[in-house]
Amino acid sequence: MEEIFALCQRDILRFFRDRARLLSSFAMPFLFLIIFGSGMSGAMSSMFRGGSDYSSLADFNYMKFMFPGIIGMVVFTTSIFSALSVIQDREFGYLREILVSPVKRSSIAIGKVLGGTTIAVIQGLLMFVFVPFTGLKINLSILIKLIPAMFLVAFTLSSVGLLIASLLKTTTGFQMVIQIFIFPMLFLSGAFFPINGLPVWMNFLVIINPLTYSIDMFKKIILETDKLNPVLKQAMGLNLTLFGHQITIFNEILFILILSIIFVTLATIKFSHNN
Amino acid sequence: MNDIESNFNNIIKVKSLGKKFGDLEAVKNISFEVKEGEIFGFLGPNGAGKTTTINMLCTMLKPNHGTASINGYSILTSSNEVRKSIGIIFQENTLDEKLTANENLSLHCRFYRIPKKERENRIKEVLDIVELGDKRYKIVETFSGGMKRRLEIARGLLHYPKVLFLDEPTIGLDPQTRAHVWEYILKLKEKAGITMFLTTHYIDEAEICNRVAIIDYGQLIALDSPDELKSKIGGDIVEIITSDNEAAKKEIETKYNKEVTENHKVISFKVDKGNRFLISFIKEFQTPIKSINLRRPTLNDAFLKLTGRQIREEEASTRDLMKKRMQMHRRR
Numbered sequence: 001m002e003e004i005f006a007l008c009q010r011d012i013l014r015f016f017r018d019r020a021r022l023l024s025s026f027a028m029p030f031l032f033l034i035i036f037g038s039g040m041s042g043a044m045s046s047m048f049r050g051g052s053d054y055s056s057l058a059d060f061n062y063m064k065f066m067f068p069g070i071i072g073m074v075v076f077t078t079s080i081f082s083a084l085s086v087i088q089d090r091e092f093g094y095l096r097e098i099l100v101s102p103v104k105r106s107s108i109a110i111g112k113v114l115g116g117t118t119i120a121v122i123q124g125l126l127m128f129v130f131v132p133f134t135g136l137k138i139n140l141s142i143l144i145k146l147i148p149a150m151f152l153v154a155f156t157l158s159s160v161g162l163l164i165a166s167l168l169k170t171t172t173g174f175q176m177v178i179q180i181f182i183f184p185m186l187f188l189s190g191a192f193f194p195i196n197g198l199p200v201w202m203n204f205l206v207i208i209n210p211l212t213y214s215i216d217m218f219k220k221i222i223l224e225t226d227k228l229n230p231v232l233k234q235a236m237g238l239n240l241t242l243f244g245h246q247i248t249i250f251n252e253i254l255f256i257l258i259l260s261i262i263f264v265t266l267a268t269i270k271f272s273h274n275n
Numbered sequence: 276m277n278d279i280e281s282n283f284n285n286i287i288k289v290k291s292l293g294k295k296f297g298d299l300e301a302v303k304n305i306s307f308e309v310k311e312g313e314i315f316g317f318l319g320p321n322g323a324g325k326t327t328t329i330n331m332l333c334t335m336l337k338p339n340h341g342t343a344s345i346n347g348y349s350i351l352t353s354s355n356e357v358r359k360s361i362g363i364i365f366q367e368n369t370l371d372e373k374l375t376a377n378e379n380l381s382l383h384c385r386f387y388r389i390p391k392k393e394r395e396n397r398i399k400e401v402l403d404i405v406e407l408g409d410k411r412y413k414i415v416e417t418f419s420g421g422m423k424r425r426l427e428i429a430r431g432l433l434h435y436p437k438v439l440f441l442d443e444p445t446i447g448l449d450p451q452t453r454a455h456v457w458e459y460i461l462k463l464k465e466k467a468g469i470t471m472f473l474t475t476h477y478i479d480e481a482e483i484c485n486r487v488a489i490i491d492y493g494q495l496i497a498l499d500s501p502d503e504l505k506s507k508i509g510g511d512i513v514e515i516i517t518s519d520n521e522a523a524k525k526e527i528e529t530k531y532n533k534e535v536t537e538n539h540k541v542i543s544f545k546v547d548k549g550n551r552f553l554i555s556f557i558k559e560f561q562t563p564i565k566s567i568n569l570r571r572p573t574l575n576d577a578f579l580k581l582t583g584r585q586i587r588e589e590e591a592s593t594r595d596l597m598k599k600r601m602q603m604h605r606r607r
Contacts, residue, residue: 002385002388003385003386003388005385006382006385006386010371010374010378010382013374013378014371014373014374017373017374018373092368092371092372093365093367093368093369093370094369094370094371096335096365096369097369097370097371097383097386097430098386099335100333100334100335100358100363101358101383101386101387102355102358102359102386102387102388103386
């Protein structure tokens with residue numbers, strides 16, 4: 001355990017020491033939420049007001065809607081890119097120092113995954129500085145529910161990242177895979193637009209996308225969807241169903257948990273086998 | 276068991292170890308033993324198989340055949356015990372440069388499960404040995420090349436290894452820093468009395484070792500103390516530069532019946548009692564001599580005799596330069 005914790009702590013230490021990385025991590029969310037979000041919110045609101053039930057849809061706020069998606073985006077990208085540190089450690093030589101020590105290969109893999117996970121959760125929490133711009137009301141109980149949820153999602157994605165890094169071994173290859181798979185998955189997850197009334201093909205891609213369920217979980221927690229007006233909830237695409245079954249937050253937790261176990265196992269095996 | 280007990284003083288035992296990379300046989304069936312407490316050197320040109328051998332001994336690479344044991348543990352079956360018994364200074368830098376010296380060292384303590392209450396003392400102790408105590412809380416990135424090497428040596432000692440492997444410990448360092456690093460290594464040997472296994476292609480560094488193994492094309496071609504290796508050559512070496520080397524070579528061969536070699540326009544040959552020989556030689560020699568030199572044999576001569584070629588330090592040093600440049604490039 002000690003060595004897993006040590007590896008994890010090293011990544012966190014490096015994260016906080018890298019001021020440039022820390023600052024730039026705010027850039028994309030800011031762009032999406034403040035610029036894109038503010039720009040779209042007027043258009044979105046007027047579209048919603050055009051609907052049948054004027055009064056219940058009036059308080060639709062695109063920035064509010066988008067915030068859980070932004071948290072998702074930050075957690076996904078941070079955790080998956082955290083695996084780049086394994087490739088960097090190999091390039092800069094530090095991996096040899098770890099590999100030649102008595103630390104088990106599996107402990108190294110877990111330590112790396114946990115390091116990425118922790119950084120992603122911290123990054124996700126840092127995004128709450130944008131809350132005042134969105135008009136959301138965040139209380140402690142939301143945060144207490146959200147942290148384990150972010151942790152679970154980040155753990156899964158960090159494992160996916162480590163798996164990709166162990167398969168590809170180069171920075172460029174890694175980045176290519178992220179561009180081709182992860183970004184489309186992010187856009188098809190309902191992070192940026194409500195997932196209702198989508199074309200059939202797109203709906204299919206949304207439903208098979210694991211990130212959809214992660215984003216939906218964040219939305220359920222942050223927007224407190226069970227307290228929302230049912231009409232508004234429907235309009236915001238928050239009634240995620242699969243084969244006529246309404247997906248609950250517990251379904252989502254279970255699903256992501258299973259995925260995390262699969263991916264962390266695969267990543268650990270692949271990493272140990274490589275080295 | 277019997278085997279281990281009978282060789283109690285041999286801390287490293289290598290038995291017909293071999294490694295192939297595709298068609299290339301990097302290490303061919305080598306066997307040797309290293310005594311506890313000695314400085315053991317692996318001398319050979321670049322690509323001779325030194326690093327491959329070290330990597331196998333450090334359990335970083337699986338041999339294709341043969342086996343070895345360190346501190347009584349087999350590298351094949353008890354790799355974890357082997358890893359606990361050894362410290363390694365790799366050819367390339369393996370420090371985390373974004374962290375401080377202290378952070379690098381305390382991470383190492385945790386990887387090797389050094390008890391919490393001992394860590395502070397050990398970190399101080401090893402930093403004192405390499406005289407980096409005042410740099411403890413500085414970021415490694417700001418260190419000079421020599422300081423980084425010293426810090427790596429300190430880190431390699433933290434868990435009190437039985438054997439310290441040094442793979443080209445002074446590669447890419449300027450001559451002054453090289454000498455400095457050696458000072459620390461020798462001090463270490465006196466203080467801690469640990470066994471040191473080092474590879475080098477610098478002749479002068481090999482001279483410091485208690486015993487030297489000469490390795491070329493993956494084969495062990497000689498193993499002895501530097502003095503013994505040199506004495507096998509016998510006598511002294513005369514080096515001359517003449518205005519007509521071809522004529523001079525013929526003259527030496529016919530007149531004195533000596534075997535001559537020419538390297539970079541310097542003709543050299545071996546004589547007994549060189550100081551007396553020189554007087555008559557200068558008087559009698561027909562071809563005009565531009566310069567003349569008499570010296571004791573070096574390990575390079577031993578290597579030359581055993582392999583028929585020089586270690587070629589100048590070629591090695593340009594390779595070092597390339598290696599360094601590539602590392603810098605990668606680091607950018």
